[in-house]
Amino acid sequence: MLSEKHLRTQQLMREFTQKYVAPIAAEIDENHRFPEETVKALAAHGMMGIPYNTYGGAGADTLAYILAVEELSKACASTGVILSAHTSLGIYPIIAYGSDAIKDKYLPDMMSGKKLGAFGLTEPNAGTDAAGQKTVAVLKEGYYELTGSKIFITNAIYADVYVVFAMTAPELGMKGISAFVIEKGWEGFSFGKKEKKLGICASSTTELIFDHVKVPLENRLGKEGEGFKIAMATLDGGRIGIAAQALGIAKGAFTEAVEYTKKRKQFKQSISNFQNTQFVLADMALQIEAAQLLVYQAARAKDTQKNFSKEAAMAKLHASETAMKVTTQAVQLLGGYGYIKDYPLERMMRDAKITEIYEGTSEVQRMVIASSVLR
C-alpha cells in the first residue's frame, strides 16, 4: 500500500522518534514543557513543511506527512499535534489563500522551521458555532484594526505566525468573517491564559489577545468575507492530521499492551494466554487496522480529490474513537501498572481524549458525514 518513498520516510520518522521524541515524552508531559528542542530537531531534519513542494517544503505528499504525524504520536501525542498544527493549520491557509507577497514573506521561514505556525478560530463563545465570532477587524486608512480574543490556541506563545479569523462585517454572520496573518510581537498582540489540560500537556494551549492590533491590508488571506470558507477548508486538512495523531496514539498503546501481556505472568503463565486478553487485543488490532485504512484513504483523497470533507471526517471520527477505546482497554490490560506513570499508558489515555474534541468534535464529524450522504 505504501510506496518505497513512503516506507523510507516512515523509517526516518521512526528513527527520529526513537532518538528525539520517545526519550523525553514522559518528562515533558510531567512538567507541561513545550519541547522547543524537538521543534529545532524537526526543522534540522527538513520535517516542517513535508507535504508542500514550494517555498522550501520537502515536496512529499499528504500521506507522507500523515505517516510522520503518526510516528511522532506513537511516542508523544503532544509532539504530533505541534507538527500537525504548524503544517495543516499554520502553513496551509497561507499557501492556499495568501497573495504571492504574503507567501514570499512567511512561507520560507515556516517551511524551514525557523518560524512556527498557529491558527486562531475558537473563541470563548464561538466553538463549533464558529460564525459567532466576536473578534472584529475594522478597516481603517491602509490597515485593519483587529480587536478581540481567541482561546485554546495550539502552539501559541511558541508560534511566530498566526492565522487569525475576525469579523469584517458582523452583520453578515459567517459570510462576514475574514482571515488574517498576524506576527508575534506586533503592538497590541499578547497572550492570555495558558490552559492546564488533561492531556497533550507538552503542547502549548493559550489565549491570544488582540487590542487594536494594526494589520496591514496585504496580510488578509483571500477576499473579505472568505474567512469561514478558508477556516473550513483548512480544518478539513487539519482533521487528517489529528486522525493520524489518534492513529499513532492507538498504535503506541497497542504495542505497549502486546509487550506487557506477553511478559506479565499470573497463575504461572503469560496473561496473553488468556482468552480475554486475546479477544481484547484482537478487537484493538481490528479497530486500528480499520482506522489506518480510513486515515490513509483520507490522506490520498486530499491529494487527488477536490472535496475530501467526508473522508477526513470519517478518518478523524473513527481514529479518535479508536484511540480512546484502545488506550482505555490497554490501561485495563495492564491493571494497576496501566494507571501509574511508570508506564506510558495513562498518558496515552489522557492524550487520546482530545482527538475526539479538537478540530471538530466527534459530533461535528458526524454532522459533516451526514451532510455529505444526504446531499
Add this chain to the structure above:
Amino acid sequence: MKIIVLVKQVPNTTQIKVDPVKGTLIRDGVESIINPDDRASVESALRIKDQIPGTHVRVITMGPKQAVGMLKELYGMGVDDCVLVNDPIFAGADTWATSLTLSKAISLYEFDLIIAGRQAIDGDTAQVGPQVAEFLNVPQVTYVARVEDVNESNITVVKSYEDMEEKIRVSFPCLITTLADQIKARLGNFKLVWNSDEKSIPILTATDLKAEPHEVGLRGSLTQVKKTFVKSVSQKGQMIKDDLDLAAKTIADIIHQNNHA
C-alpha cells in the same frame, strides 16, 4: 574542498548465527547495513561540509549491485555523489586487491581528503584504509575520534588510543580512518530521503578503472581464506573458599607471583 568517503555494506553481524555443524556464518536472511565505522566517516565528511560551504562529498563503495540501496540512504544524509565500483572480476578480493581497486577508483577524481572507517565489522582487518593511503602515496591518520579543525590546507584530528589521545595536524591530500563509537551519525533529511531514488549512481567497472584481471579480485589477492571456524575460548577459574581476609591475601599473593613470573 573535495572529500572522498570509502564505505562498505556489511551483514549486520549482531544478527548473524553460526552453523553449529559447519562452523560457518549463516548469512541468509541477514540484513545488510552500512558498516558502522564508515557511517562515522560519512558523518565526519558531512560535518566538514556543514562547516565549509561548497565542500563536495563523494562516496565510493565496492560491492554487489544491491549496495545501491545503501548509497541511496547516504544521499538521504546529504552526500553529493555516490559511485559504485562493481565488476564480476572484483569478486573474492582480499584487502590488498580491494585497496588497489579502490585507489584506482579514487584516482579518477580530485580530492583533498579521503575518509574511511577504521574497520568493517565482517572482517575486522582495519587494513583497507591504510593500504589505500599507501597506494595513493598520501599521509594517513587512523583511529580518528574527532576532527578538531579543518581549513583549506590541512586538518587537525584527535587519534584515539586505548589509554590516551594524540592531536595530529596533517596536510592535504591525506587519508583518515574514523571510529563509530566516537562519531555518531546523523539521521537523514526528509526531503533528501524522499527524493533519494531520483539520484543517479554511476557504476565503475574494471574497464573504467583500467584494472588488469591479474591485479584485482581473487586473482589479485595475496591472501586466501582457508577455513572459517569458531574459536573456542576457555579459561580456568580458581575458587578460593577462605574467609574474607585470608582470601584477599591469597588473591594478592597470586597477583604478585604472576606479575613477577
